[in-house]
Amino acid sequence: MDIEKIKRERENWLKWKNIAPLREMLDALPDIKDVKVEIDDVIKIDADVTEKQREAVKEAAWAMRPWRKGPFELFGTFIDSEWRSFIKYNLLKPHFRLKDKRVADIGCNNGYYMFRMLAEKPAEIVGFDPSPLFKTQFDLINRYIKSDIVYELLGVEHLPYYGKKFDVIFCLGVIYHRSDPVNMLKGLKKGLNKNGEVFLDTFYIDGDEPVALCPAKTYSKIPNVHFVPTIPALKNWCVKAGFEKFEVLEKKPTTFEEQRKTEWITGESLSDFLDPNDPTKTVEGYPAPKRVYVKISL
Structure with missing residues (x-):
């Protein structure tokens, strides 16, 4: 697999007709000096800016909806993302040590978790996500944070061929989108250094048997969920x-x-995905979404 060729081809995705205007807005944004960055539950970026500068950044961020991960605050504009991602990050934080580690975030979305990781002082952070919209959101935030995070328009399937291995891999909310979860896990293993570890989360269903739900068309209105395992099945x-x-x-x-x-965000969210008469079930009649967070290693 020629990763460099794939990367060059995917750079053209940033020229798609729905993405190109956003990239133009991004390129036209003002350069702002003496930016202050606060990395916490809300990632805050601030500086002494004019009202015109503030509005230009807000207009660009608004045009880049939907914002799934966050929240962020850009020069006074609060981006109230669909997911309050600090809940997941703070749940995992006591379980990892990233200082001087090479870290990958597979399915990194707009980079919220990677920006949070900067405070842990890893040696390197690389994000993998094939979405040009999320890459554009990342570029907006990183325009002012100016981190060394590398964002690749690649998926988990490219990790074994990437040419680098990692000490810590985060793969959050990805495995249920893969039709062959075992093969995906093998790919994560190939991307891991000796003594490395993977942090993984997935939807799961209750049960002591190693079985998995296989949704017919959608799960919680999500069309590409292939398997929702019990924890023994995941193991x-x-x-x-x-x-x-x-x-x-x-x-x-x-x-x-x-x-x-x-x-x-645009469109629906969790309240629309559940049975209005029984919130313990999805609209399809399956068990309502629950997540399990695991750490796996060799």
Whole structure:
């Protein structure tokens, strides 16, 4: 697999007719000096700016909707993302050490988690996500943070051929989108350094048997969910992929505190995905979304 060729081809995705105007807005944004960055639950970027500068940044950010991950605050404009991503990040934070580590975030979206990781002082952060919209959102934030984070328009399937291995890999909310979850886990293993570890989360269903729900068309209105395993099934997938250590860090239902509709997204959110008469079920009649967070290693 020629990764460099794929990367060159995907740079053209930034010229798609729905993305090119956003890139033009991005390129036209003002350069702002003496920017102050606060990396916490809300990633805040601020400086002494004119009203014209403030409005230009706000207009660009608004045009880049939907903002799934966050929140961010750009020169006084609060981007209230669909997911309050700090809930997941803060859940995982006690379980990892990133200082001087090479870190990959697979399915990194707009980079919220990677920006949070900067405070941990890793040696390197590389994000993988094939979405040109999310890449554009990342570029907007990083225009003012000016980090050394590398954002690749690649997917998890490219990791084994990337040419670098990582000490810590985050792969959050990806595996249920893959039709062959064991093969995906094998790919993560190939991208891992010796003594490295993977942080993984997925939808799961209750049960002691190693089985998985296979939704017919959609799960919680998401069209590309292939399997929702029990935790024993997830563990067996990891074993089949060659991982020896499997640790459950947390399991919890998705709540309206964590995921909800805001003005910064378009379309529907969690409240639309659940049965209005029984919130323990999705609109399709499946168990409502719950996530398990695990750490796996060789």
